[in-house]
Amino acid sequence: MFKKILIANRGEIARRVIRTCKKLGVQSVAVYSEADAGSLFVREADEAYCIGKPPVNQSYLNADAIIQAAKESGAEAVHPGYGLLSENAAFAKKCIEAGLVFIGPPPEIVAAMGSKIEARRTMKAAGVPIIEGVDAPLADEEAAVQAAQGIGYPVMLKASAGGGGIGMEFVRSEAELRKAFAGNKKRAEMFFGDGTMFIEKYIEEPHHIEVQILADQYENIVPLWERECSIQRRHQKVVEEAPSPFISEATRQKMLEAAVQAAKHIGYTNVGTIEFIVDRDQNFYFLEMNTRLQVEHPVTEEITGLDIVEEQLKIASGARLGITREMLKRNGHAIEVRIYAEDPESFFPSPGKITALRLPEGDEIRNECAVEAGSEVPPFYDPMIAKLIAWGRTRKEACERIRSALENYQIEGIKTNIPMLIETVSHEQFLKGYTTTHFVDDFLN
């Protein structure tokens, strides 16, 4: 096991990784921007290095500054968290060239899965079902219109380098596509430095269901079941749960097999997630692969009893997986909600100072929180400030626990989406397990 690692991230996920480091006796090194100097994760790490000004391109996306901090601190490995540089192949490569272990898969795999067009081609070759679409990059608006005519409306216009729902739009007609093309391309260029666009057929009443896998460096691959992540706003997940209330056991087994097949085909290592779109008839199609730890990993931890961050560190340090598929047991049901600093109705961000905060407590309630009373939520970063997770023996019990915990969540000074989350987890359709990606549009407001 490593003696010291650097965490190239901020907020709740930096705290989460530090917690596992402390448990394993691994020293943790934080890096932070000037805007985060007073943050909890900076205080909790064994060492912390300021790497620049608040905008991400002057701090958290500055690979050289992060690697310099790692070298100065004597860290042996870099944990990239999620978002920021976590799926940046050039960063992974730079870490390795600097003699550091990148806690994730090899850079070539990060790159191959980072291009959604290339990932589609790779998965097709692996025998994993993909959505009908156009695999060649769309040169311009005219090419997009032609491609869409071949597939038939409605379609999803997507950025090949996209993530977090940016550069992606649902379009019903040629007019909508023409209106959407340039703006999404520009956004993709601005956020990802790559404006390559493609088109996929739109799947009706879609569910977004993903499979978590663990893969060591000796070709052992273990799937940790699925997570249902269909409830989203602006194509960003808001509520996640495990297991999925929607799929049958037969579909589940097929999806787990497809995920293992995908991971095996590309020679995957470390933890990763294969995301699928599932239609109303339970046909599933590869959507993308996330080559990193995910925001919603706690729901899988809650039903398996595993510490996924610990597994990441063990795999990266060269250990064999200590578990097999046969040894794993799934226990109960877990639900996670993401708490965003935003207006619960307009979903507009709400940066500012948190004047009071009391986290809910209770049976099987878990808090993953970036902030405390007195914290400033800066406008430079993602609006997610905390996650709340509840476990129950049944889905019903998990729903009751998360609702009660949300009702007891006390946060003042900024607006949050908590009222929207309470409405969601109390909604008749949610309780029935009807959780398509249209839930927010169909049933809220």
Next chain:
Amino acid sequence: MEITASMAGSIWKVLVKEGDQVKEGDDVVILESMKMEIPIAAEEDGTVVKVHVQEGDFVNDSDVLVELA
């Protein structure tokens, strides 16, 4: 009449220039905050007399973006 930022963020786009006529509800600036685009609209009709920001600038809540007359 001053049009101000509704929250802290960076200027993503400036949609007007001095001399432009705007109507109530027209977007004049698009702000980016917490990875989201926030359109800032004129609250009344007028003529743009001064644009105080450029694309890429960082502004705080209530900073003046555009002046109308």
